Amino acid sequence: DAKTTQPNSMESNEEEPVHLPCNHSTISGTDYIHWYRQLPSQGPEYVIHGLTSNVNNRMASLAIAEDRKSSTLILHRATLRDAAVYYCILRGGFGNEKLTFGTGTRLTIIP
């Protein structure tokens, strides 16, 4: 399985932008970069995904490095509700289709 590396934890102040990094140096050409998050006592929730170009949706933005070996999930204005564990996951063809969760980054929002 293609692997990702994320910091165990991060803190951010409320109403400030948050940049969550993910390293995936062994990414293959067919791997999509997916982000999910899990709020306390809830099931995981889809955030965003992309292949090569940067992506935006109502929840977040995904910035993908030109060599695709790293990516950053950007929450533009963090709220207390964004406190969660954020998972960066690679999914692609050839046996890597499953959603394989790592340990993720625990994001704490400081009021």
Add this chain to the structure above:
Amino acid sequence: DTAVSQTPKYLVTQMGNDKSIKCEQNLGHDTMYWYKQDSKKFLKIMFSYNNKELIINETVPNRFSPKSPDKAHLNLHINSLELGDSAVYFCASSQVAGGVFYQETQYFGPGTRLLVL
């Protein structure tokens, strides 16, 4: 309306018992999953059904048997419960377009917290 629902929310039972967890999705999706999240918070896929057919079966003890009566339901039956089965079980669903799994979005239920005593 809840998109993916699970019952029960909590389940406390004795070792050796047999129990079932039910999952229903009203999203019209063709694929459903069961995941297990253990006490260390590792979340791992157990099973996946596409159009009522089993397509993913991870190395799960055969005491666990999923059943999909129709595309909207995927139930998990567990025989002879053991202490190590204590975990949170999540059901999820997705619509897999053209059999391409790695782009679809999975929608998760709220989880069933199973405690085996």
